[in-house]
Amino acid sequence: MKNNEIKHVGVVGSGAMGSQIAMVSALAGYPVTLQDIEQESLDKAKTFLTLQMDRRVEKERYTREEVDQAFERLTFTTNIEELSKANMIIEAIVEKLEAKRDLFSELDKIVTDDTILATNSSTIVSSKIADVVSNPGNVCNIHFFNPVLVMDMVEVVKGPHTSDETAEVSMAFVKSIRKTPVLLKKEISGFIANRILGKLMDEAVFLYENGYATHEEIDLVCKKALNHPIGPFELMDLTGIDVNYFVRMQRYSESGDKKDKPARIVAEKVGKGELGKKTGKGFYEYDENGTKVEVKK
Ligand SMILES: NC(=O)c1ccc[n+]([C@@H]2O[C@H](COP(=O)([O-])OP(=O)(O)OC[C@H]3O[C@@H](n4cnc5c(N)ncnc54)[C@H](O)[C@@H]3O)[C@@H](O)[C@H]2O)c1
Structure with missing residues (x-):
């Protein structure tokens, strides 16, 4: 053909x-x-x-x-x-x-x-x-x-x-x-971009879960210091936190390595149905047009 x-x-x-x-x-x-x-x-x-x-x-x-x-x-x-x-x-x-x-x-x-x-x-x-x-x-x-x-x-x-x-x-x-x-020309799980991105996400989640910085601060550093157009938590919200969850579950089912399991915060968000932009709430909150809304703390 x-x-x-x-x-x-x-x-x-x-x-x-x-x-x-x-x-x-x-x-x-x-x-x-x-x-x-x-x-x-x-x-x-x-x-x-x-x-x-x-x-x-x-x-x-x-x-x-x-x-x-x-x-x-x-x-x-x-x-x-x-x-x-x-x-x-x-x-x-x-x-x-x-x-x-x-x-x-x-x-x-x-x-x-x-x-x-x-x-x-x-x-x-x-x-x-x-x-x-x-x-x-x-x-x-x-x-x-x-x-x-x-x-x-x-x-x-x-x-x-x-x-x-x-x-x-x-x-x-x-x-x-x-x-x-x-x-x-040779297959590998996650291919190129997501393998590299996965390492970045792991580090972002590690810093967040261990209280070194908030998700907003981590996103800001990635944008302002690394010149990324979007931060890792913003990206998870855009992609769908459930997608990240299923990707990690799939990898875990292949490797059996606990390190491949979804991060605690990701599993929690999926459990609560907070899947990101598509549900109006993930790490951030969104209005009906999908625009991020500021939440007063
Ligand atoms: N979301 C992303 O950023 C992204 C990026 C690249 C690749 N992917 C991959 O693309 C695929 C889809 O992701 P998504 O984010 O669009 O998911 P999604 O949840 O937005 O959409 C999946 C759709 O598939 C439908 N569906 C489920 N089972 C079906 C079946 N047997 N026959 C026909 N339709 C069926 C569902 O009703 C739903 O509408 C996944 O494999 C994902 O890994 C996602």
Whole structure:
């Protein structure tokens, strides 16, 4: 399959990532089917994307016509069968290995022999999933960054099972949706950015949990001293504290090393449902527009 033969993009999971992956693909001209098991999630995705794209039209990053045409190319559905049209499918469902394996084996029943099946997982290498499908050579990681509408980088990861063609087509696909891809020729859990970020997060949480500084102070130091555009706690709120939790649980289940378990504060926040921006409260509090609100202490 050549890149220009990618005729239809399928995205599974219409949450924070899947909705935006679908949108950038539609903006680049691909017909896109965005599938989710929850109608409510699809409705939320549509509202969110409409708001985001309206803002971009106001700022003249896109014309109204470009955005309207992209929405015309984008189909929202709960019916998995509709993904059979796609020959590039990107999975962006919950970060749980078993859920991803179940989904890939469902997809295997409906896709053609040369459909690329990519996972957007933050940590799970595709070799942990590829054995459930008939053509493991078609499986790889295509890892986007949040928010996809803004972030330019995409990591494409080739597992030992991934064919050269799948890696090449995936790289070309990423370029075609106006993102910058990097190809990891050898797979490793967490890939590049999240492995480096993980070390930073661990240190930030260590300093916070041991009372050396507040989360606000740590974020401020990272921004003002290290020139990071966003602090580690702000980033966790943006990403979803539950995502951090599931990533660490996944790593712990693979390594059995207690050091890989989610941090105490992360587990506490998840237990309380304080997942960050998406629930209105994480390390910080947010209003209904997702803007950070100052809390008087
Ligand atoms: N949030 C981030 O910053 C980020 C960044 C990069 C990668 N990722 C990865 O992307 C994936 C999705 O993350 P997210 O933050 O968008 O999650 P999310 O919780 O916002 O969305 C997940 C969506 O998947 C749907 N879903 C669950 N099971 C499904 C199934 N079997 N079939 C169809 N839909 C299903 C849910 O209804 C939900 O709408 C995860 O693997 C995560 O590790 C997340």
